[in-house]
Amino acid sequence: MSDSNNKNPQGLDPEVTEKLRAQANALVEHVNAGDYAQAMTLINDLSEVRDQSLYREVGRLTRSLHEAIRNFQIDPRNAEQQEALSKMTDASDRLEYVVKMTGQAANRTMDLVEETMPKAHVIRDEAAALRDEWLRLRRREMQPAEFRDLYGRIDQFFVTLTSDADTIYNNLSEILLAQDFQDLTGQVIQKVTNLVKEVEEHLLSLVVMASHVDQLTGTVHEIESADVSAEQGVGPQMNADKREDVVSGQDDVDDLLSSLGF
Amino acid sequence: MKILIVDDFSTMRRIIKNLLRDLGFTNTDEADDGNTALPMLKSGKYDFLVTDWNMPGMSGFDLLKAVRADEELKTLPILMVTAEAKRDQIVAAAQAGVNGYVVKPFTAAVLKEKIEKIFERIQ
Numbered sequence: 001m002s003d004s005n006n007k008n009p010q011g012l013d014p015e016v017t018e019k020l021r022a023q024a025n026a027l028v029e030h031v032n033a034g035d036y037a038q039a040m041t042l043i044n045d046l047s048e049v050r051d052q053s054l055y056r057e058v059g060r061l062t063r064s065l066h067e068a069i070r071n072f073q074i075d076p077r078n079a080e081q082q083e084a085l086s087k088m089t090d091a092s093d094r095l096e097y098v099v100k101m102t103g104q105a106a107n108r109t110m111d112l113v114e115e116t117m118p119k120a121h122v123i124r125d126e127a128a129a130l131r132d133e134w135l136r137l138r139r140r141e142m143q144p145a146e147f148r149d150l151y152g153r154i155d156q157f158f159v160t161l162t163s164d165a166d167t168i169y170n171n172l173s174e175i176l177l178a179q180d181f182q183d184l185t186g187q188v189i190q191k192v193t194n195l196v197k198e199v200e201e202h203l204l205s206l207v208v209m210a211s212h213v214d215q216l217t218g219t220v221h222e223i224e225s226a227d228v229s230a231e232q233g234v235g236p237q238m239n240a241d242k243r244e245d246v247v248s249g250q251d252d253v254d255d256l257l258s259s260l261g262f
Numbered sequence: 263m264k265i266l267i268v269d270d271f272s273t274m275r276r277i278i279k280n281l282l283r284d285l286g287f288t289n290t291d292e293a294d295d296g297n298t299a300l301p302m303l304k305s306g307k308y309d310f311l312v313t314d315w316n317m318p319g320m321s322g323f324d325l326l327k328a329v330r331a332d333e334e335l336k337t338l339p340i341l342m343v344t345a346e347a348k349r350d351q352i353v354a355a356a357q358a359g360v361n362g363y364v365v366k367p368f369t370a371a372v373l374k375e376k377i378e379k380i381f382e383r384i385q
Contacts, residue, residue, distance in 0.1 A: 106273040114280070231323050231354070233316025236345040236366070246347045250372050253352055253363050260356050 016053045020046065061209045091195050094188045101181040108178045112171040119164050126157055265290045266306070268299045268313040268322065269343075274366075278312055278343065281370050285377065296320025300328055303335055310380075315344035315351070323355065330359045339380050343368065 023042055030039040133150050136142050142150070214221070237246045247253050265287055269275045275292045282290055291306065293299035295317040303311065311329065313322040320328075322342060329335045341362040342355055352363055361383075362376040 103273060107276075110273070110276055110280070230346075230348055230351050232321050233323070233344075233346050233351075234348065235316055237347045240347055245349055247349060247352065247365060248347075250365055250368065253347075253365050256349060256352055257356060257363060260353065262356060 013053055013056070016049055019049050023049075057209075057212060061206075064205065064209055091192045094192055098185040098188055101185050105178045105181040109175050112175050112178070116168050116171045119168060123161060123164055126160075130154060130157060263287055263289060263310065264306070264308050265310045265312060266293060266299060266302060266308045267291070268293045268295065268311070268317070268325065270294050270314065270317040274314065274343075278373070281373050282312075282377075284370065285374055296322065296325035296328065299325055303329065303338070304332070308338065310377075311338055311340045312343055313340065315342060315346040315355075323351075323358065326355065326358050326360055339384060341376060341380060343373070 023046055027039055027042045027046075030036075030042060130150075130153065133142075133146075133153075137147065137150065237243065240246045241248045247256060265282060267275050267278050267282075267290055269278070269292075272292075272294075275294075279290050279292070282288075287310075291302065291308075293302055296313075297320040299311075299313070300320070302308075311325075313325055315322040322344065326340055326342070329338055329340065339361045340359070341364065342360050343364045343366065345366040346352075347365050355363055361380045364372055364376055
């Protein structure tokens with residue numbers, strides 16, 4: 001809206017206001033002189049001026065709308081772009097990719113954790129059992145036959161310990177690698193965020209244009225306020241620490257519940 | 263002890279299932295929203311319900327109210343594990359009869375503490 005600086009606060013072109021002022025004076029003169037036919041012609045002229053200004057505004061709105069649509073790259077006249085995916089469709093594809101990637105990473109990580117945890121358990125239990133036997137040996141409470149048993153068991157423990165430690169190490173490094181989604185999804189989310197910002201700017205200028213037309217035509221919209229029900233859930237809250245109506249963590253929840261007698 | 267875990271994300275169900283197993287609760291089932299959970303609860307003789315709030319279909323809050331309104335189920339202990347963090351929502355859940363409320367993201371220690379507290383109070 002490069003020409004908005006030339007306008008008065010009511011959104012009228014200087015040309016229109018000039019004409020309005022001149023003809024209003026003429027109108028008063030005609031009415032005072034009793035020349036009603038001339039007065040009616042002037043009123044018609046005035047409404048024509050108003051209509052023309054409105055048409056100009058609508059024309060500009062249409063041009064801007066076309067511009068905005070071109071910026072979304074979904075201009076239907078361009079065969080090349082028609083074939084290509086629109087940015088918007090692409091954005092939802094990209095976000096689906098993010099959901100897929102994060103889901104895969106979470107499941108891969110949990111697979112490896114579930115595989116690793118029992119191994120840690122077994123090592124711990126066997127080490128504790130061997131330690132008990134070892135203490136018995138040191139207290140010289142062990143028979144030679146039992147010692148031979150323990151000898152073999154310790155040997156076996158060292159063998160499994162080595163291979164289990166390798167498995168655990170490998171699983172941990174695979175868990176590390178499974179976090180590489182962050183880089184990819186981060187880039188995708190940044191691209192989509194930029195697109196959303198772009199769309200927001202275009203929509204904002206459309207809203208400004210539309211409100212100018214509303215001012216010119218004197219249209220008043222009745223806007224029903226949409227009530228979002230918290231009962232269905234609203235999801236995670238951003239900037240929770242800066243908001244009064246949102247808890248900032250489990251401690252806040254506990255305080256709130258205990259204040260209710262929980 | 264038979265526990266039903268209700269969350270629309272399989273990842274979260276798996277995390278909770280693992281944490282519960284570490285706490286010694288190995289008998290768990292899963293459902294992905296209230297509509298799936300309610301018939302399971304009615305026929306499955308569950309001792310404990312862990313539910314998310316925000317789910318497509320039937321929300322966890324509606325499930326909570328449905329359970330409390332059911333003559334057979336109304337005493338079932340319910341722990342809400344959810345990203346819903348508005349004070350109004352927590353108050354509403356408390357008034358609807360929830361036994362515990364854990365906000366995501368949470369730690370294993372918090373989940374353990376809340377579950378133990380619920381069982382302490384029941385016994």
